[in-house]
Amino acid sequence: MPVVVATIKVKSGQGAEFEAAAKELEAAVNANEEGCSLYRLCKGDEADTYVFVEQYRDAAAVEAHRASDHFKTLGRKMGAFMDGPPSILRLQEV
Amino acid sequence: MPVVVATIKVKSGQGAEFEAAAKELEAAVNANEEGCSLYRLCKGDEADTYVFVEQYRDAAAVEAHRASDHFKTLGRKMGAFMDGPPSILRLQEV
Numbered sequence: 001m002p003v004v005v006a007t008i009k010v011k012s013g014q015g016a017e018f019e020a021a022a023k024e025l026e027a028a029v030n031a032n033e034e035g036c037s038l039y040r041l042c043k044g045d046e047a048d049t050y051v052f053v054e055q056y057r058d059a060a061a062v063e064a065h066r067a068s069d070h071f072k073t074l075g076r077k078m079g080a081f082m083d084g085p086p087s088i089l090r091l092q093e094v
Numbered sequence: 095m096p097v098v099v100a101t102i103k104v105k106s107g108q109g110a111e112f113e114a115a116a117k118e119l120e121a122a123v124n125a126n127e128e129g130c131s132l133y134r135l136c137k138g139d140e141a142d143t144y145v146f147v148e149q150y151r152d153a154a155a156v157e158a159h160r161a162s163d164h165f166k167t168l169g170r171k172m173g174a175f176m177d178g179p180p181s182i183l184r185l186q187e188v
Contacts, residue, residue: 003136003147005099019188038132038149042097042185051185053097053147055132091136091145094113 001037002062004054005089010081012048018081021074022050028070035061048083095131096156098148099183104175106142112175115168116144122164129155142177 010018022041029039038055056062065071104112116135123133132149150156159165 001134003134003145005145005147023188040095040097040149041188043188044183044185050188051097051099051183053099053149053185055134055147089138089145091138091147094117094135094137094144 001093002056002059003091003093004052004056004062005091006052006054007087007089008050008052008078009083010048010050011083014081015048015050018050018078021077021081022052025070025074025078026052028074029065029068032068032070033061033065035064052086095187096150096153097185097187098146098150098156099185100146100148101181101183102144102146102172103177104142104144105177108175109142109144112144112172115171115175116146119164119168119172120146122168123159123162126164127155127159127162129158146180 019041026039026041029036035057036054037057038053040053042051042053044051056065120133120135123130129151130148131151132147134147136145136147138145150159
């Protein structure tokens, strides 16, 4: 199963706005993508940094996610608050 | 829910031995730790590098994991093949 760890830097002071859009995306993914078994917005100790931890049934489910309207729409919405592109770690389960 | 992303560098050429011990730990965690909802050994494109992606019900479940005999025993077993300590990213769901 494909696993993705996406690290996102947010513009200083815009965490709350980012979180609102990101949680909207999290809800839309969990409600609409049966091929996605885990899609969680997380935060660690690092300021202005968020991490999406994601798990998919297969590559097709990853593609369906990326092609979905909610990912495109809410991805743009989140983008307004982001400080550069996300750092994407693409993993496969051993 | 606590989420952990643990990145592990393995001594060159010792991936197979590491994987065997790590998969043993993965199985033991999934069989014995009802507070752990995800414990997956993953691999990305980077050579000699593995990532455990983990999700727990709460902090107590994380502590129970770390205190477990299987984690201690198999952690030592994996350690023999590791090239330094793991890099642990401790996250909380937003």
